[in-house]
Amino acid sequence: MGNPLRDRRTAAELASVGQVIEIDEKIGSFTDLAKIIETDLAALGADKMPAGWRERVVRGELQFGFADTRKSIPTVAGRATVDTDAVCQRCLQPFRLTLCIEPRLLLLNGQETAKEFDEFEVWELEERTLRPQDIVEELLIMAMPFSTRHDNMADCIAFSADDEHATELKRPFAALGSQMKQHEKDPDQ
Numbered sequence: 133m134g135n136p137l138r139d140r141r142t143a144a145e146l147a148s149v150g151q152v153i154e155i156d157e158k159i160g161s162f163t164d165l166a167k168i169i170e171t172d173l174a175a176l177g178a179d180k181m182p183a184g185w186r187e188r189v190v191r192g193e194l195q196f197g198f199a200d201t202r203k204s205i206p207t208v209a210g211r212a213t214v215d216t217d218a219v220c221q222r223c224l225q226p227f228r229l230t231l232c233i234e235p236r237l238l239l240l241n242g243q244e245t246a247k248e249f250d251e252f253e254v255w256e257l258e259e260r261t262l263r264p265q266d267i268v269e270e271l272l273i274m275a276m277p278f279s280t281r282h283d284n285m286a287d288c289i290a291f292s293a294d295d296e297h298a299t300e301l302k303r304p305f306a307a308l309g310s311q312m313k314q315h316e317k318d319p320d321q
């Protein structure tokens with residue numbers, strides 16, 4: 133038996149059986165998403181690189197069906213979340229970023245429209261068949277913030293004037309200054 137998340141089928145096939153798909157997939161198997169995260173994490177030094185970022189699991193569920201009683205307009209709805217790794221653009225520290233999607237989509241071919249179902253968004257199918265994982269992946273990529281930042285200011289060292297990072301930067305000069313003073317007072321030391 134194949135993996136229904138990865139198998140290519142038509143939207144009508146998936147909808148007609150009311151296909152329910154459990155999502156339990158590592159980030160690493162979402163190739164395009166993983167590439168984006170990898171590029172983002174490349175800003176970190178090797179010592180700060182979160183181990184196992186590819187192993188974070190995307191969990192959720194998709195359910196296919198029809199929007200109309202005539203069963204002509206396939207839909208997919210569901211939910212998926214993942215705690216992924218990102219770099220805060222303010223403080224350049226790694227943090228866990230939660231991505232959450234709750235799709236309600238009408239699966240339409242280019243020429244089709246369906247204005248009356250406005251609780252759904254239109255998802256234009258580019259090919260005759262679709263791979264459910266591709267939809268999840270594209271939505272997760274769209275859910276990524278344009279600029280990733282710590283949500284909570286208390287977690288972000290860029291917001292704290294006397295945080296560790298700032299102290300680290302000041303300390304060498306302060307130490308050097310007191311050594312010089314010491315030297316002036318007692319040149320033999």
Ligand SMILES: [Zn+2]
Pocket residue numbers: 220221222223224225281282287288289290
């Ligand atoms: Zn931050």
